[in-house]
Amino acid sequence: MDLNAVQMFVSVVQAGSLSAAAERMGIALPTLSRRIRELERQLRVDLLERSVRGTRLTEAGARLYEHAGRGIEALLDGEQAVVSDQARLRGRLRLSLPPSFEPWWDLLSAFQQRYPDIDLQVYTTDRRVDLIEDGIDVALRVGAIAHEAMVARLMLSYRHVLVASPGLIERLGRPARPEDLNRFPCAVWYVGGGSGAWRLGEQTIQPAAILSTNDYAHLRHRVLDGAVVAELPPFLAASAVRQGRLTVLLPDYPLPQQQINLLYPSHRHPSTIVRAYLDFCQGQWARFIDLSGL
Known part of the structure; x- marks a missing residue:
């Protein structure tokens, strides 16, 4: 069963008509109508009786709505719970750092003072870790970046x-x-x-x-x-x-000039915690990395 189509069906019932649901969901009316018909063909029943005055549930449609409505509501509650946890920035952040990168230790301490409910796991190595295989959220890399599967956010440039x-x-x-x-x-x-x-x-x-x-x-x-x-x-x-x-x-x-970049996988949508870490580092690194007098 196409769960997206089921959600569209629930929206039609709640809105009272296909046109009202299409406007509320921001999709084209012909697209919504087609998806509902495809769902009916998949289930081999009519879910809605259509007329110029709107839509009415068939008996089969009422049964589906009774169960699907509760499921959609539960999913929305789950989504809200996740969003709420992210808003409080509570969770785990897995990082990779090169050895002896002492200024970043103080920056991480300040980050945890700002976000005390975030647990850090820091993996220190001089090898190029595989972020996906090693389960790393963000890696700090020194040097040029050439990796199509990664998004790089430049922190700073400097010379030894x-x-x-x-x-x-x-x-x-x-x-x-x-x-x-x-x-x-x-x-x-x-x-x-x-x-x-x-x-x-x-x-x-x-x-x-x-x-x-x-x-x-x-x-x-x-x-x-x-x-x-x-x-x-x-x-x-x-x-x-x-x-x-x-x-x-x-x-x-x-x-030669060097670069410090923070990397995360391009196919993975960065969580609120990851975005908070990236933004914090970009805004605060100058407090901890001493380049003065050279």
């Missing part, structure tokens, strides 16, 4: 910075050109299949790395120790640069 401690610069001098980095101990962010190369302005160099890791927090720790030169996301370096604990190197040779 090349940094070293003042002590290391005092010992080895300040590099003036990318090739000067050959005399420095370096550490690089690396994930399987990558090269660890640095694109500095129009030049690409392959530093002689004494450390490779996929953890920017580890890189920051070693740079602050005075052991290496490394590239860091600006929000992991800005505070230490302002405090004089780190120095930005080769500012005239900028690293």
Whole structure:
């Protein structure tokens, strides 16, 4: 049985005529009339007696309306309950974040203060998760997005910075050109299949790395120790640069621009909770991601 047609039938009975129901539902009268006739053919009974004065229920139509009316009412009650829960923003939000993305931790804390009835499940990984297979509502991704099955909402763009401690610069001098980095101990962010190369302005160099890791927090720790030169996301370096604990190197040779996007499946209509999270992040990220002074 076509449940949409049954709902149309209930609307016709409640409105008193096909024309009134068509106007109330915002559909063409011929379309509504055709759908009711198709329902009657499917059930092999006449549900309505039609006349110039309107429509009347047949005996079969009255029986269908008695049961279908209660069912439609129950469905509407269920829909209202869901809408009500969404309005209170109560439920679970499943997120994916890259490792060491510390500013987002504070943002998530603020989000839960705004919406205390939302439970967060945060999955941290440096691999590209399958949002559908892994049951993720929204994933934070760094870098360009090329995925037809995903909707991407751009949060911000930024560039990594090349940094070293003042002590290391005092010992080895300040590099003036990318090739000067050959005399420095370096550490690089690396994930399987990558090269660890640095694109500095129009030049690409392959530093002689004494450390490779996929953890920017580890890189920051070693740079602050005075052991290496490394590239860091600006929000992991800005505070230490302002405090004089780190120095930005080769500012005239900028690293490539990066993007932060929030992704969700394109075929899935975003829930009120997901939309609230996207809007909150877009409106509040600047409070938590420090790009000043770089």
